[in-house]
Amino acid sequence: MPSIFSYQSAEVDWCEGNFERSAIIAEYYNTISNVSFFILSPVLFYLNQQYRQQRALPMYVVSVLFLCIGIFSTYFHMTLSYVGQLLDELSILWALAAAYSFWYPKVYFPRFIKSRKQFFWLSGVTTLITTLMSFIKPALNAYVLNCIAFHLLYLTWRELKKCDDKRVHRTAAAMVVWWVLAISSWISDRWLCWFWQAINFPYFHSFWHVLIAMSLLYCCPLVIYFDVNYELPSFKPKIRYWPSDSWLVVVPYVALEKPYKQC
Template identity: 40%
Template sequence: MQHSPWPLRRGTSPVDWCEGNYLISPVIAEFVNTVSNVLFFIYPPLLTGLFREYAVCVNRGVYLIWGLLLTVGLTSAYFHATLSLVGQLLDEVAILWLLMAAFAMWLPRRYFAFGVHDRKTFQILMLGVCSAATLMACLHPILNAFVLMGLGIPATALLIIEIKRCRNMRVVKLGYRCAWVWMAALMCWINDRLFCEIWSKLNFPYLHGAWHILIAIAAYSACVLFAYFDACESVPEQLPVMKFWPSDRFELGVPYIVLRNARKDFEKI
């Protein structure tokens, strides 16, 4: 009787991206796909500091979002460095929990269904759904990537709907930039997954690395946008505004939320 390979062993994942294995480093399977996760290590600590006011005055759960964003980078780097089945599952489950946590925290109440009317009940429901989805992800890992891509469709649709409701042009422009970056990222993912032979002949099998860079930008931008929409809905009296770091004049910088009416009270904390 033949035993299944140990899932921690290198190369046990059924998923192998277009980049050649161990071509640059003898210990890192897909070098470019591994190091291209760098933005997932830069943005979360920065955003944790920038969102301190938002966390104190609106929702401390934003720290969980940034922690999960960092976890996605860690697990993705581990997966691409080893191509192990455990690495693949950790990567995909981290993405799943990030998506579910964002929905649980920021989905507008007007979209609640199944008789759910309050945020806490909705979050408990999402926790149950996410737990069941995690189990299914471990049982059928070959389908995970396509399911996760599918979850991006309602998230993008919701983002576009909320952008159209917004009258702040600075927020609207960021929203459309986010949507375009997400679509560019998706095209990179699809091309690397389905048309590897063509890109290999062009000596550029690195589109999955481009996906990592683009999706990191799209993911944190979407989280900032939904945090802004949530603040406008839950604490409109605090007059939430979007600013950019390091200079507010540079709208391609890192966006974050400031609560104008909470500034004086916050500075005393």
């Protein structure tokens, strides 16, 4: 029986050919494309420094977990090991759990939850149970994690209905576009691998890494913006764009300005 740390011991193998460009890296492009997560974390951390000064813990925790996603995804695609697969998927689960714990609006709490502390406990217990369940059928984990995106999109839609700020809507639209491109790449690599291998272009999972990181670049400032509205009522959040509003592709961030006024 092969070790759970052994190369190619995972239940999942993506479309890219194994060891074609390196003797030690199983999926070369799927591995190096994870650089997008190593860029994502410091960019979000730096640009949203005004928010970080007010709510340091969520920014530190989520930024570190984004780095963990990059590290473990790199390890998984480099080795295709069983341990690598689980670490990759669980790092995503833990990052989502942390984001929900810190940023899920209180107005959407279940009725039996009366405080953020209670919601932390609920999130922790749910994450623990889900972590244990992930060992049952690891091949299904990625599908379940992707389904969480639909709940995030639903929450975004609910919040956009309350706000007429054009920059917020523009950021949300860009997030959805990047996510659609990302999930299309993921599904294409998973379900149409036979076609991409036939034309010698099996690289859509590496596109997924870059595109989902781009979607998160837009998603996180949106979440921060809504969090400021709920948790920091003495501030007025404003979406800004780096490096300039005139650029086609920009990185949004949240600036905290004059006293809060209802959006």
